Ligand code: IPD
Ligand code: CA
């Protein structure tokens with residue numbers, strides 16, 4: 001077996017263990033009662049002491065084994081100088097977490113040679129583990145039960161497609177708040193669910209429970225593991241212009257990869273966004 005393959009498998013083992021240890025810490029802190037929940041960019045963009053502690057625990061675990069690999073975490077948010085780096089969202093779905101709503105996750109990805117090569121999403125509090133390795137598929141390791149390979153569903157048009165989305169924290173004060181897109185798809189699809197974790201939304205496309213997901217204004221740590229999972233499960237992930245999603249993308253459309261459905265998602269988004277001022281759009285679409 002090639003050296004690079006076994007090296008990636010070793011990194012995957014360390015990454016999965018770091019996610020599970022962080023999950024234990026997060027659930028323990030939640031059980032003990034969260035004492036310090038505060039706003040970041042605004043009052044609804046929350047951070048708890050569990051977000052900060054979990055990010056630090058993940059950084060320590062990864063650096064202990066791989067000191068030369070950089071680290072880009074949401075809470076410390078210092079873009080790394082290294083070519084290879086971990087991308088970490090210690091808790092995706094913090095509003096759910098702070099309210100005790102059981103839909104949040106630990107998210108870790110590895111970016112190497114310009115692409116995401118590993119990703120893990122640990123669903124909390126259920127402790128289901130989802131992971132993908134580039135070229136090796138995407139897998140669900142349930143809290144109790146054997147590991148299964150994930151695959152996208154076969155919905156081919158909007159009318160049979162169950163979708164999900166999320167709304168940016170600036171939604172109260174910014175015109176580009178996803179309401180036009182939501183209005184379009186709620187009228188044209190089987191349904192649109194808004195559950196509050198981009199990480200799990202992507203996982204649910206990868207495992208075939210949802211046919212599609214779109215959202216703007218995302219950060220790399222929200223999306224990186226789930227994008228790899230959707231692609232490895234047979235789906236397609238682009239930005240709103242239809243270009244393949246990459247770590248710097250500000251908008252995201254994920255689907256089961258059926259060409260007509262992905263095209264319908266892009267067309268619906270473009271139609272809904274026609275009324276927006278060009279100057280307000282994320283950079284990649286502003287041209
Ligand atoms: C948020 C969640 C949410 C999405 C937001 C994200 P956070 O992440 O993924 O579903 O709509 O855009 O910022 O703040 O809970 O880590
Ligand atoms: Ca997030």
Ligand code: CA
Nearest residue numbers: 074089091092
């Ligand atoms: Ca977060």
